[in-house]
Amino acid sequence: MAKARPRTGSRRNVRIGSRRNVRIGPRGNVRISLRKIVRKIPKGVIHVQASFHNIIVTVTDLQGRVVSWSSAGTCGFKGTRKGTPFAARTATKDAIGPVIDQGMQRAGVMIKGPGLGRDGALQAIRKSSIRITFVRDVTPMPHNGCRPPKKRRV
Numbered sequence: 047m048a049k050a051r052p053r054t055g056s057r058r059n060v061r062i063g064s065r066r067n068v069r070i071g072p073r074g075n076v077r078i079s080l081r082k083i084v085r086k087i088p089k090g091v092i093h094v095q096a097s098f099h100n101i102i103v104t105v106t107d108l109q110g111r112v113v114s115w116s117s118a119g120t121c122g123f124k125g126t127r128k129g130t131p132f133a134a135r136t137a138t139k140d141a142i143g144p145v146i147d148q149g150m151q152r153a154g155v156m157i158k159g160p161g162l163g164r165d166g167a168l169q170a171i172r173k174s175s176i177r178i179t180f181v182r183d184v185t186p187m188p189h190n191g192c193r194p195p196k197k198r199r200v
Contacts, residue, residue, distance in 0.1 A: 086149045087113060089179075092171060094138070096161030099126075101134045103141040103167060105153070113148070116141035118163070134163025138170035146175060154180045 090113065093104040104115040118133035121140055127133055153176050157164050171178060 087145065088149060088151055090145065090150050090153045092138075092142070092153050092155045092176075094134075094155065094157045094159075094164065094167045096134065096157065096159040096163040096167065098129050098161050100128045101137055101161060101163035101167065103134075103138045105141050105145045105150075114141050114144045129162055131162055131166030134161075134166035135170040137163075138167040139174070142171065142174050142176065150176055152177045152179050154178070154182065156182050156184050158184045158186075160185065 085107075087107050089108055091106050091108065091110075093106065095102040095104075100118050102115070102117045105113050107113055116137045118128040118130075118137045121133065121136045123130075123133045123136075153171070155168065155171060155178055157168070168181065
């Protein structure tokens with residue numbers, strides 16, 4: 047009967063972006079420590095998803111791997127205040143902060159959604175030290191696809 051091979055490449059119980067360090071101690075015991083990998087990211091993409099009720103800001107590198115993210119809800123806003131431009135500015139500053147520490151200098155901006163926080167998020171990015179390479183609106187637009195719901199009668 048064939049011997050069972052240990053699984054390789056499994057990310058279970060390991061934080062993404064961390065490197066596992068296995069050491070064998072003096073008494074033969076195994077110590078496993080996790081240390082965070084800090085990568086230098088000079089360029090990236092900032093994705094802003096602005097709905098009427100919330101805003102989500104995600105910062106990725108050029109390959110699309112998420113480096114940092116934030117939303118108006120995680121910044122402490124509740125209810126209708128999550129959709130405001132001030133909440134969008136706060137969430138954007140919160141998402142961009144760790145990335146600036148990792149050395150990001152240039153970024154493209156992809157904005158999706160019809161919310162009020164679109165302009166607020168763009169203002170926060172402009173005021174930061176990150177230079178904007180492009181601003182692209184990626185809001186999905188139907189080309190007469192699905193039939194809309196019937197008109198509301200009040």
